Amino acid sequence: MTATEIRQAFLDFFVSKGHTIVPSAPIVIKNDPTLMFTNAGMNQFKDIFLGEAPAKAPRVADTQRCLRVSGKHNDLEEVGIDTYHHTMFEMLGNWSFGDYFKKEAIAWSWELLTEVYKLPKDRLYVTYFEGDEKEGLEKDTETYDLWKQYVDEAHILPGNKKDNFWEMGETGPCGPCSEVHFDSRPDNERAEVSGATLVNADHDQVIEIWNDVFMQFNRLKGGALQPLPAKHVDTGMGFERLVRVLQGKSSNYDTDVFQPMIQFIAEKSGKTYNSAAKPGDADWSSAVAMRVLADHIRAISFAIADGQLPASNKAGYVIRRILRRAVRYSYQTLGFKEPFFNQLVPLLAEQFKGVFDNLYSQKDFVQKVILEEEVSFLRTLEQGIKYFDDYYEKTFVRTGKTSDGNEIQLLFPGEMAFKLYDTYGFPIDLTQLMARERDTLINMETFEAALQEQKSRSRAASIIDTQDWVVLKDDETSTFTGYDETETIAHVVKYRKV
Numbered sequence: 448m449t450a451t452e453i454r455q456a457f458l459d460f461f462v463s464k465g466h467t468i469v470p471s472a473p474i475v476i477k478n479d480p481t482l483m484f485t486n487a488g489m490n491q492f493k494d495i496f497l498g499e500a501p502a503k504a505p506r507v508a509d510t511q512r513c514l515r516v517s518g519k520h521n522d523l524e525e526v527g528i529d530t531y532h533h534t535m536f537e538m539l540g541n542w543s544f545g546d547y548f549k550k551e552a553i554a555w556s557w558e559l560l561t562e563v564y565k566l567p568k569d570r571l572y573v574t575y576f577e578g579d580e581k582e583g584l585e586k587d588t589e590t591y592d593l594w595k596q597y598v599d600e601a602h603i604l605p606g607n608k609k610d611n612f613w614e615m616g617e618t619g620p621c622g623p624c625s626e627v628h629f630d631s632r633p634d635n636e637r638a639e640v641s642g643a644t645l646v647n648a649d650h651d652q653v654i655e656i657w658n659d660v661f662m663q664f665n666r667l668k669g670g671a672l673q674p675l676p677a678k679h680v681d682t683g684m685g686f687e688r689l690v691r692v693l694q695g696k697s698s699n700y701d702t703d704v705f706q707p708m709i710q711f712i713a714e715k716s717g718k719t720y721n722s723a724a725k726p727g728d729a730d731w732s733s734a735v736a737m738r739v740l741a742d743h744i745r746a747i748s749f750a751i752a753d754g755q756l757p758a759s760n761k762a763g764y765v766i767r768r769i770l771r772r773a774v775r776y777s778y779q780t781l782g783f784k785e786p787f788f789n790q791l792v793p794l795l796a797e798q799f800k801g802v803f804d805n806l807y808s809q810k811d812f813v814q815k816v817i818l819e820e821e822v823s824f825l826r827t828l829e830q831g832i833k834y835f836d837d838y839y840e841k842t843f844v845r846t847g848k849t850s851d852g853n854e855i856q857l858l859f860p861g862e863m864a865f866k867l868y869d870t871y872g873f874p875i876d877l878t879q880l881m882a883r884e885r886d887t888l889i890n891m892e893t894f895e896a897a898l899q900e901q902k903s904r905s906r907a908a909s910i911i912d913t914q915d916w917v918v919l920k921d922d923e924t925s926t927f928t929g930y931d932e933t934e935t936i937a938h939v940v941k942y943r944k945v
């Protein structure tokens with residue numbers, strides 16, 4: 448089946464089960480202080496689950512464009528390195544608003560996967576919530592018993608609160624969830640180690656494809672749980688992962704969702720894409736770069752088409768950071784000395800015609816915005832890379848000794864990272880990435896100190912900040928990016944210390 452057929456089969460299946468198909472919400476969320484970007488199919492139905500808006504239909508299904516680059520769900524660092532996390536992806540979903548519950552949801556998940564898509568049953572694993580005594584949460588035996596009708600017991604696995612209990616926030620709807628995982632390892636490897644032991648082990652070939660959430664409680668202030676009068680179902684299946692298992696591939700990038708883009712990039716760069724390259728191989732870095740470009744163009748294009756331009760702060764800076772990350776790979780790893788990244792837009796727009804038409808209708812605008820961003824960053828990129836490399840090769844000392852004589856790894860000075868940020872426009876996570884490529888970490892304490900110093904200076908001079916990094920007062924830096932977590936702009940960057 449082609450990706451297009453796979454998507455359609457999902458929607459048709461849920462129509463046959465009485466669902467109304469609804470459009471995807473935009474990837475960019477405006478006017479919601481709790482979330483910058485749509486990161487799951489359920490976001491657009493939040494008010495229904497909270498009882499603050501009526502459901503237009505009791506059963507709906509859709510494909511939702513999602514972005515996971517900030518807040519609770521930040522997969523950016525996996526992208527290009529692993530084979531199944533993207534920045535932007537489609538989440539296929541079906542919902543019941545106070546209508547059907549576990550029995551139907553589980554039966555239909557199984558029917559779709561094994562009868563419509565004909566996935567081999569012995570490669571599927573499902574999970575259920577094992578309970579949490581400390582939290583006073585019961586084991587979800589109902590889900591276990593329902594799965595038992597279809598699935599071999601050795602393939603039904605318990606999961607903890609982190610993976611198998613979903614909460615919208617500190618208060619509000621919550622409940623157990625049940626995931627479906629697929630084991631696509633070759634038979635000889637499967638004979639050696641059971642898939643069950645790998646389900647939650649971040650194994651590249653044993654991946655989660657679907658998550659069924661059963662909202663059955665309301666968490667009150669103070670923590671008590673109350674049964675919900677109307678129970679809801681919220682499911683999400685990663686479209687690109689589904690396509691990959693159905694097309695029998697070992698990487699999402701080997702499917703027809705990504706191959707046209709990857710081949711275009713390969714052809715233009717004069718390099719061959721080697722899907723099987725491993726870290727350390729000569730063609731590993733170009734393979735990563737091609738995957739990153741093919742991925743990031745989706746995040747950036749849809750963000751722009753949905754109304755979020757790259758900018759120097761907040762959500763706009765998240766987009767600019769991803770864009771600059773892509774441009775650095777394009778320039779340094781793939782050798783594009785002239786703007787290239789923007790040229791991926793027409794191909795992408797064509798691909799999503801009839802799915803998310805708003806990209807096609809704005810493709811010229813989107814391409815122009817990306818081109819301008821590229822031109823602007825390319826002005827300083829080369830000098831920045833040279834500055835980094837020179838320092839690294841001529842001045843940086845990798846190891847030192849503590850006072851008691853132990854050898855330690857030294858950090859890349861935060862002041863240098865600040866200079867790259869301030870003078871050359873390198874977002875700190877880009878510099879961190881470049882440092883990691885050389886097995887080094889940045890000293891984030893001194894980086895932050897340099898930022899603070901700049902902040903005081905600019906405050907003193909009352910200069911309006913025109914740099915990328917807009918340093919806000921502490922009380923201004925909070926941007927809610929998840930229902931149960933707050934994040935500061937500075938925190939978008941993951942701080943790591945040795």
Ligand code: ATP
Pocket residue numbers: 487515522531532533534535536538655656657658683684685686687688
């Ligand atoms: P994972 O554990 O693999 O990171 P998740 O548990 O964070 O996935 P959910 O929040 O349960 O994912 O989202 C529902 C489904 O969306 C997942 O089962 C998966 O198929 C898909 N998905 C989640 N994150 C990504 C991503 N970054 N790229 C592509 N698909 C994703």
Ligand code: MG
Pocket residue numbers: 520
């Ligand atoms: Mg995840």
Ligand code: MG
Pocket residue numbers: 610655
């Ligand atoms: Mg998971």
Ligand code: MG
Pocket residue numbers: 626655657658
């Ligand atoms: Mg999950």
